[in-house]
Amino acid sequence: MRTKVAIIGAGPSGLLLGQILSKHGIDNIILERQTGDYVLGRIRAGILESVTIDGLKRAGVTENLEKYGLVHTGCELVFDDKSYRVDFEKEVNRHVVVYGQTEVTRDLMNARESIGATTIYEAADVALHDVDGENPYVTYTKDGQEHRLYCDFIAGCDGFHGVSRQTIPADILKTYERVYPFGWLGLMSETPPVADELIYLKHERGFVLCSQRSKTRSRYYLQVPLTDKIEDWSDERFWEELRTRLGPERSANLITGPSLEKSIAPLRSFVSEPMRYHKLFLAGDAAHIVPPTGAKGLNLAASDVLYLSDAFMDFYTNDDMTGIEGYSERCLKRIWGAERFSWFMTNMLHTFPENDAWSKKMQEAEFNQLFNSEYGVRLLAENYVGLPY
Ligand code: FAD
Ligand code: DHB
Numbered sequence: 001m002r003t004k005v006a007i008i009g010a011g012p013s014g015l016l017l018g019q020i021l022s023k024h025g026i027d028n029i030i031l032e033r034q035t036g037d038y039v040l041g042r043i044r045a046g047i048l049e050s051v052t053i054d055g056l057k058r059a060g061v062t063e064n065l066e067k068y069g070l071v072h073t074g075c076e077l078v079f080d081d082k083s084y085r086v087d088f089e090k091e092v093n094r095h096v097v098v099y100g101q102t103e104v105t106r107d108l109m110n111a112r113e114s115i116g117a118t119t120i121y122e123a124a125d126v127a128l129h130d131v132d133g134e135n136p137y138v139t140y141t142k143d144g145q146e147h148r149l150y151c152d153f154i155a156g157c158d159g160f161h162g163v164s165r166q167t168i169p170a171d172i173l174k175t176y177e178r179v180y181p182f183g184w185l186g187l188m189s190e191t192p193p194v195a196d197e198l199i200y201l202k203h204e205r206g207f208v209l210c211s212q213r214s215k216t217r218s219r220y221y222l223q224v225p226l227t228d229k230i231e232d233w234s235d236e237r238f239w240e241e242l243r244t245r246l247g248p249e250r251s252a253n254l255i256t257g258p259s260l261e262k263s264i265a266p267l268r269s270f271v272s273e274p275m276r277y278h279k280l281f282l283a284g285d286a287a288h289i290v291p292p293t294g295a296k297g298l299n300l301a302a303s304d305v306l307y308l309s310d311a312f313m314d315f316y317t318n319d320d321m322t323g324i325e326g327y328s329e330r331c332l333k334r335i336w337g338a339e340r341f342s343w344f345m346t347n348m349l350h351t352f353p354e355n356d357a358w359s360k361k362m363q364e365a366e367f368n369q370l371f372n373s374e375y376g377v378r379l380l381a382e383n384y385v386g387l388p389y
Pocket of ligand 1: 010012014157161162264284295298
């Protein structure tokens with residue numbers, strides 16, 4: 001088999017890249033380790049920046065987003081008993097859209113199926129070969145048989161635990177990492193959200209995020225110790241803890257119900273450089289991870305894909321290598337900005353087990369300074385809605 005671009009992974013990065021390339025006549029094949037249903041079953045992000053919406057527009061996949069996406073022009077940040085609404089429209093004249101990663105993924109999968117582009121699900125033992133040579137190819141096993149896919153380029157869109165990044169020689173790849181001493185316990189329920197807008201809240205018992213997927217579906221997160229297991233958290237315990245952290249006034253509007261999904265995610269900051277090695281390009285979580293506090297993971301994946309699809313289109317239509325050669329540098333500028341913001345939001349709003357009294361005072365002073373300064377609020381709004389693409 002032969003294609004122009006072999007894409008590893010059918011998460012949002014791989015599917016978005018595939019759809020944009022197909023729309024522009026650039027042949028591609030996606031290899032995915034899991035089944036399509038498994039990929040759709042992972043509940044993850046929910047906030048889209050304009051860069052992600054631009055990507056979906058370029059892919060021609062915005063019909064449902066336009067119908068069901070909720071425009072949010074602000075969010076609330078709470079630190080102990082202090083609360084501040086960040087007005088994105090007023091500060092930077094922009095907004096974000098609430099629309100789930102599951103829905104983005106489903107829309108992209110359906111669009112791919114309707115144009116008849118190939119995705120090979122349950123492709124096992126994917127391995128990349130000759131990425132620094134003239135004839136790169138990918139091998140994989142499907143139904144017990146080994147296959148070989150020849151290509152011009154390989155896009156490693158296979159997430160943090162994928163194989164693509166590991167193909168880059170250790171003496172070339174440089175990684176930067178911070179692991180946080182807690183995780184997020186997420187719960188999805190078919191109940192109206194506790195508030196119209198998202199609430200990011202710091203309580204001494206831990207961080208809370210009140211998010212949503214629609215006017216009737218809520219997504220809540222609680223900071224929990226890394227040692228906690230999902231079996232430790234019955235729905236009743238989750239709602240009780242959420243109520244305690246939200247306090248009586250906010251939780252007066254809380255409507256509870258059975259969980260549709262519950263999971264614990266560890267928090268990590270991670271960047272690997274460079275994002276290109278000869279014919280191999282990394283995009284999305286394969287190259288970088290942010291802690292979810294800034295809602296940046298999915299949006300960064302989308303901006304990588306926009307840069308990468310630009311680069312491939314320039315190469316195939318104009319024989320221009322500029323985008324390909326500058327890919328890593330272009331992406332990393334935006335990535336480090338988002339890494340800083342996600343790290344900052346995580347540090348300011350979580351309860352760190354090792355923090356002494358001084359560190360707690362510094363967290364509070366940071367929050368106060370941010371909201372006592374018009375520049376502070378604007379900087380936060382500018383980062384939250386997404387740094388320039
Ligand atoms: P992924 O979504 O990880 O997709 C990679 C795909 O590659 C997967 O389908 C995987 O099965 C496949 N794959 C892996 N290895 C191989 C292989 N060897 N061969 C073939 N295929 C392979 N972001 C936010 O903004 N907000 C959130 O609340 C949030 N919550 C998250 C919760 C969790 C548990 C995780 C893991 C991430 C979360 N994120 C969140 C981050 C966001 O979901 C990711 O940034 C986004 O999914 C990145 O998309 P991706 O396509 O690059 O990677
Ligand atoms: C969601 C997740 C986030 O990490 C975030 O910052 C905002 C929203 C969500 O899942 O809805």
